[in-house]
Amino acid sequence: MWEQIRGNRTKTMVLVAAMAGVLLGIGYAIGFLFFGSPIGGLFIALIIWGVMTLVAYFKGDNIFLSISRARKIERDDHPRLYNIVEEMKIASGLEYMPAIYIIDDPAMNAFATGRDPKKAAVAVTSGLLQKLNRDELQGVIGHEIAHVKNRDVLLMTMCGVLLGTIVMISYYMTHMMFWSSMSGGRRSSGGGGGPAMIVVLIVGIVLMILAPILARLIYYAISRKREYLADATSAQYTRYPEGLASALEKLAGSTVPLQSANQALAPMYITNPFRKKGKAASDLSSTHPPISERVRILRAMGGASFSDYNSAYNSVHKGGGSVMPATALAGSGLVGIRAASSESAIGEPSKLERSREVSDLMWKKSNYKMINCSCGTKLKVPPNIKKFTIKCPHCGTQHSV
Template sequence: MWEQIRANKIKSVWVIVGMGVLLLGFGYLIGELFFESGIAGIVLASIVWLIMNLVAFFQGDQVFLSVSKAKKLERSDHPKLFNTVEEMTIASGLPKMPDIYIIDEPAPNAFAMGRDPNKAAIAVTSGLLQRLNRDELQGVIAHEIGHIKNRDVLLMVISGITMGAIVLLADFALIYLILGGAGGGRRSSSSGGGGQGQIIILIVGIAFIILAPIIARLLYFAMSRKREYLADASSALYTRYPEGLASALEKISSSTNVLKSANRVTAPMYIVNPLHKPGLKASDLSSTHPPTSERIRILRSMGSSASFADYNRIYSEVHKGGGGVIPQSALAGAAGLVETRGASAEEARPEKIEKLERTREVSDLVEKLNDYTALACKCGAKFKVPTDFKGKSIKCPRCGTVNHIPGR
């Protein structure tokens, strides 16, 4: 089953080549229409694509993490989260443990970053840590590690950029077409006769300008959904406990909090679409994620077997006659019998007490990361003060003593 990564590498290259051909063909057409030279269009398309890729390649992770307001964690900050990631690193056979980031937001969610498994990162929100128990957290982390292991991040970044370049070029072309209506006249004068052929090319060109971005988007979204299923299957394989991820997905999707730091560009990276509107039809074609209810149903139907082959079989059952979702190459080498395991001992603890402990743990962590000052008043009251109060004085809410907070 570990052969699948190699198979995926080859497959990813083909998808990207396909999208690249679409981009170049589109560039050629635009060039023909506006500069009367297809080569110029190809050059333009390549330059746009290259610049966007370079920016993403050298700055992408950092920009993405800072846009999401993620803070890096050390082992001592949250040993349990660190251990969970380490466990899944071992289970997946990743060469190096990813860095861990936390986003201080009540909405539970998580995402993976990094083009290269050696330089990967996983970010989770504080809401996720508060809400999930160990088994569920493990399922989510395994899903993210699955993304890293299957090289989804690289694939999604490059194909996302290619899609972006096509959309960008189409937007320019449309504006050019609307503003420069005289362009057509200039063109017909230079090429002399053959007016009718010109018009046909123009119509085909305009149709392509409108259609290409839509096709690119649908390709991109369809691929994104496939990768989510594959990461779910990987999670079940690594943890041998599909119920953990299923119940985590249930908790995440039932949350009413909205993730503030997510936007359209970053949305496909999260475990559950952070922008999903309740009114939207679940199996929307323009969605980056498969419907959560369906992902849960597949995971729950896995019963006592956790191999890729089983996931694939159940997927085909849910999508009547729709074929599988795991690449054949991955199935060929897959082990026959993969048993699931039972829940870990923590499951038995009362959920309420456990949640209280987790909430305290996470709020301590967030306060520590935000550099809060711990203050003890004479009367015995203890409180934590945000950084803005450093060097100022506050009155103790219990006894009224004025306490001075040491400056930086």
């Protein structure tokens, strides 16, 4: 079944081809309007696209991680998170353990990077680690590993670059057009203007306005499709759709905006980091399907297989067709849902304990010195403090730094 998911991307490929078509169209128009040679325009568009693609391919994940101010962690830093990632790595059959990053941000979100499954990374915010229990975190990590396994990271990076190129070219085209009309039209092709020139100009203007919009809509359509697939894959890995559903609910309820979000990264996050509070995301202009809908689909699943997800999708959408590739459905058999591991189970840390676990990790990564006072109070001292002794405010004991 794993082979088939990878194999079946016909619809996605059509959409990507459409985006490439828009890029070529705009390149053609530019060449025609400004250089008197449509082929030249095509070449320019292709070269810009090619350079941007190379940069994104080889440097993309580093750029993303550093923009997000993500810190790499090891097994001992946060054993539970490491274990959960390893569990999902095993469930997905990934060959290599992804690197794990934590972003110090009270907002709740997570994303995956890595152009190929050998060099994948997952990043979660500290807010997410504090607020989700084990099952919920597993659902989120499952979704991110699914993005890696389904090669969405590469696909969405490439689509993002395509979109960026289109937006950039049409932006400069606007400026060039404005500039050339101001300077009286240096072009010689029209032989002094005339109706033909006006038609070309109108076509150019329309294209330049429409191209970025069209490209964005296609891009969003691809992204939403991959989100559904990643949700279904996560449910399949964990055998427990409720974990992801309840995590998504907590994410929807969180009011804190992500501080370090990046437009180009948006489809990689588990929920849209640019979602406006209290405004229902309209269908066409979002990288993610509405969270409430994703939750409803996950909760309507009778089993944990792709066909269960598909029928749940249909029951929520009332005859909305299929979201899963047909071949993926054919291969999936009967897959049961496992039982919940109870929240009150011993060994499952409370939200308060999880908060200290994560904040202590962040202090440690910032080289804070930990002083455990005998009265039970803990003092965490920054490395650059200009003091030699610190008095515990609770019991008055003097501690040397």
